[in-house]
Amino acid sequence: MLQQFYPQVQHDFRYELNKDMHLSTAHYIPDEGAGVCQRVHGHTYFINVTVAGDELDSSGFLINFKLLKELVHERWDHRLLNDDPLFSATDGNHFPTTEVVARKVWEIVQEVLDSKPNKPVCVQVVVRETPTSYVVFRPKKGVDY
Numbered sequence: 001m002l003q004q005f006y007p008q009v010q011h012d013f014r015y016e017l018n019k020d021m022h023l024s025t026a027h028y029i030p031d032e033g034a035g036v037c038q039r040v041h042g043h044t045y046f047i048n049v050t051v052a053g054d055e056l057d058s059s060g061f062l063i064n065f066k067l068l069k070e071l072v073h074e075r076w077d078h079r080l081l082n083d084d085p086l087f088s089a090t091d092g093n094h095f096p097t098t099e100v101v102a103r104k105v106w107e108i109v110q111e112v113l114d115s116k117p118n119k120p121v122c123v124q125v126v127v128r129e130t131p132t133s134y135v136v137f138r139p140k141k142g143v144d145y
Helices: 032-038 065-076 098-113
Strands: 015-027 041-053 121-130 133-137
Touching: 015 065, 041 065, 041 098, 065 098, 098 121, 098 133
Parallel strands: none
Antiparallel strands: 015 041, 041 121, 121 133
């Protein structure tokens, strides 16, 4: 089993859960500044989602690992990211770059967490695009994404 270690998030919550997953997907960046990445190409992304909170749900979970995988893996595995309506062909803040993918993972996860009675929060998302390149997204308090 491959073990990944990611930057730690400082927080005051009692529980921290990390879910690693990988998915194979393709994308292109619709901007001439992207160079060869303007062409459709694929990656096996390694994604880590960090969820934290003080209270467990009625099942004794902070959040079910399976739910996290369903939210991200089932949505994007073996798909073209550009086809997802979360991404844009005209707005650079919504092109499917690794940075934006990390933010979108956070948005997808946090929207579901907000509906949970125990109110866990997604405190970090790491998206590794290649063995040597990854992005860390950490939400800032008071910012609407």
